[in-house]
Amino acid sequence: MTAAKAARQVFGFFGFLGRRTGKTRVFAALGLIPVALAILVRVFLHGRAGLMADVSTEILMVFFLQFYIVILALFYGTSVAAEEVENRTLSYLITRPIPKTSIVLGKFAAYAALMFAMVGLSLGLSYFIINAARLGDPEVYGTFLRYLGVLGLGILAYTAFFTFLGTVLKRAIIVGLVFGFGWENVIQYFPGSTQRFSVVHYLKSLLPYTPGSTPTGRGVALLLFRLEPTSPVVAVLVLAAITGVLLALACVVFRTKEYLPEE
Amino acid sequence: MSAVIAATNLSKWYGNVLGLNDVTLELEEGITGLLGPNGAGKSTFMKLITGQLKPNIGTVTIRGRKVWNDPEIFRGIGFCTEQDVFYEDVTGWEFLKGLLRFYGYTPAEIAERAARALDIVGLTEDKDRLIRGYSRGMRQRIKFAQAVAHDPEILILDEPLSGLDPLGKRKLIRLIRDFKSQGRTVLVSSHVLPEIEALTSRIVLIHQGKILAQGDIPFIRELIEKHPHQISVRSSDPRALAARFVGDTSIQKMTFDPDGRTVVVETHQRDGFFGRLTGVVLEAGIEVDEISSPDDNLQSVFEYLVEK
Numbered sequence: 001m002t003a004a005k006a007a008r009q010v011f012g013f014f015g016f017l018g019r020r021t022g023k024t025r026v027f028a029a030l031g032l033i034p035v036a037l038a039i040l041v042r043v044f045l046h047g048r049a050g051l052m053a054d055v056s057t058e059i060l061m062v063f064f065l066q067f068y069i070v071i072l073a074l075f076y077g078t079s080v081a082a083e084e085v086e087n088r089t090l091s092y093l094i095t096r097p098i099p100k101t102s103i104v105l106g107k108f109a110a111y112a113a114l115m116f117a118m119v120g121l122s123l124g125l126s127y128f129i130i131n132a133a134r135l136g137d138p139e140v141y142g143t144f145l146r147y148l149g150v151l152g153l154g155i156l157a158y159t160a161f162f163t164f165l166g167t168v169l170k171r172a173i174i175v176g177l178v179f180g181f182g183w184e185n186v187i188q189y190f191p192g193s194t195q196r197f198s199v200v201h202y203l204k205s206l207l208p209y210t211p212g213s214t215p216t217g218r219g220v221a222l223l224l225f226r227l228e229p230t231s232p233v234v235a236v237l238v239l240a241a242i243t244g245v246l247l248a249l250a251c252v253v254f255r256t257k258e259y260l261p262e263e
Numbered sequence: 264m265s266a267v268i269a270a271t272n273l274s275k276w277y278g279n280v281l282g283l284n285d286v287t288l289e290l291e292e293g294i295t296g297l298l299g300p301n302g303a304g305k306s307t308f309m310k311l312i313t314g315q316l317k318p319n320i321g322t323v324t325i326r327g328r329k330v331w332n333d334p335e336i337f338r339g340i341g342f343c344t345e346q347d348v349f350y351e352d353v354t355g356w357e358f359l360k361g362l363l364r365f366y367g368y369t370p371a372e373i374a375e376r377a378a379r380a381l382d383i384v385g386l387t388e389d390k391d392r393l394i395r396g397y398s399r400g401m402r403q404r405i406k407f408a409q410a411v412a413h414d415p416e417i418l419i420l421d422e423p424l425s426g427l428d429p430l431g432k433r434k435l436i437r438l439i440r441d442f443k444s445q446g447r448t449v450l451v452s453s454h455v456l457p458e459i460e461a462l463t464s465r466i467v468l469i470h471q472g473k474i475l476a477q478g479d480i481p482f483i484r485e486l487i488e489k490h491p492h493q494i495s496v497r498s499s500d501p502r503a504l505a506a507r508f509v510g511d512t513s514i515q516k517m518t519f520d521p522d523g524r525t526v527v528v529e530t531h532q533r534d535g536f537f538g539r540l541t542g543v544v545l546e547a548g549i550e551v552d553e554i555s556s557p558d559d560n561l562q563s564v565f566e567y568l569v570e571k
Contacts, residue, residue: 001365001366001367005367006365009364009365009367010365012364013361013362013364013365016353016357016361017350017352017353017361020352020353021352022352087348088344088346088348089348089349089350090315091310091313091315091342091344091346092344092350092362092409093365094314094315094334095313095314095315095337095340095342096334096337096362096365096366097334097335097336097337097338097365097366097367098334098365099334100332100334255332256332258315258316258317259315260277260316
């Protein structure tokens with residue numbers, strides 16, 4: 001069996017398993033928070049859809065960009081390798097005629113797809129509830145797709161990072177928490193080029209607005225605070241490079257490393 | 264006959280702890296029992312020959328191919344882990360089908376093989392229950408099923424009978440024997456000697472990471488000439504029988520059981536004693552009810568070797 005076919009089989013198996021786990025139910029429930037918030041906004045701001053809808057959407061994006069995709073990627077990414085070791089189920093996978101790299105790539109893809117589905121559903125519901133009054137405006141759909149794309153790239157980059165971390169470290173979650181909610185949260189507000197050492201900087205650079213770009217108040221909220229954006233093309237390339245390089249490293253480590261049981 | 268599984272100067276350590284020490288071993292077709300107490304190195308050996316661990320020193324090959332990072336080799340190997348671990352949120356049917364996907368079968372083949380494996384282990388009726396709801400015996404059987412579902416040539420079973428009730432053990436022993444009767448190779452580990460004894464007479468004794476002895480039971484007995492055999496003879500007149508053997512220099516000790524009808528003889532020459540016993544019984548007209556060898560069991564051999 002080729003590595004690509006093996007990865008597809010792993011994708012199928014873990015896509016199925018991933019949907020069954022309690023972890024997925026918990027994180028899917030977490031995705032209801034912005035939906036509930038959107039309903040509240042819709043109820044209380046009914047008839048004042050313009051500016052407030054924009055601001056509310058941006059608040060939602062803070063949740064998605066700086067919390068939801070990070071926590072999802074942290075738990076799913078590190079679990080690509082670590083859950084097999086901790087749950088001792090690794091022997092079921094590595095005693096099969098499939099390359100170890102296919103296990104990493106297949107699980108990564110399965111979990112990324114699962115996360116994307118959760119994020120997409122949550123974002124879609126909350127976004128269109130908030131912007132229900134503007135559904136006739138094509139820009140609403142364009143902005144939604146842009147948000148979805150940004151979050152998708154974020155899921156890939158963060159998950160690749162945490163997958164790599166999970167293949168290398170035994171306690172990857174702790175290091176991942178420090179990175180995801182420490183480093184990423186702080187470094188993005190540093191002036192100059194320092195903020196480019198965070199993943200979120202490139203994600204924010206792809207948002208459908210930039211600081212001071214509109215007179216309506218867009219770009220003045222949390223998401224754009226102190227952002228010195230990178231050009232969208234460079235941002236996409238950097239995110240793709242982060243994903244590719246870290247996934248490749250994760251594959252190399254998983255293929256060569258020996259995972260000893262903790263006894 | 265060429266070796267199916269071969270380990271050469273195999274050593275493995277975990278930090279400062281030695282898991283396996285310079286093991287050289289060749290395993291042929293049929294059932295081989297790997298016997299040793301907990302922590303002897305059985306699981307380390309199993310993990311090395313299934314590519315889960317990388318040797319620090321030495322090599323391990325299956326059919327001449329090095330195991331580490333050679334996934335194709337697992338097309339012909341079935342492995343049953345010692346640990347009671349599963350993907351708990353799936354049914355037995357989904358578990359088997361999921362793992363069978365990794366062999367490149369068509370969906371129809373996957374379903375057919377999964378159904379056959381479930382049938383072999385007698386779990387067809389419970390196939391749609393979540394594994395987390397399975398009893399210990401069912402979990403052991405589904406673990407066995409995933410090891411044989413792809414019809415492997417070599418089956419490696421790490422403590423497969425652990426935790427099973429007597430009936431469950433009998434069923435699994437029958438399954439393993441059936442598998443062997445199809446000309447396959449089985450390596451089965453256990454720390455319980457009667458379990459191995461029920462499966463095979465070809466054993467490898469392992470202790471503290473070293474191979475103490477290997478071969479069939481008579482061969483191992485030859486290795487331990489100093490180990491006396493106990494033979495228990497229940498007869499109508501055990502003392503008269505004992506009197507006939509007092510001058511026999513091959514006999515080290517004779518004791519009488521409290522029942523007053525049994526004499527227990529310790530000898531280094533078991534076969535010779537049985538030959539002389541037949542003559543004595545016929546000559547003296549002593550009625551013999553039962554002859555048994557209490558230590559004709561691997562337990563005593565193992566204990567002796569470990570102490571040696």
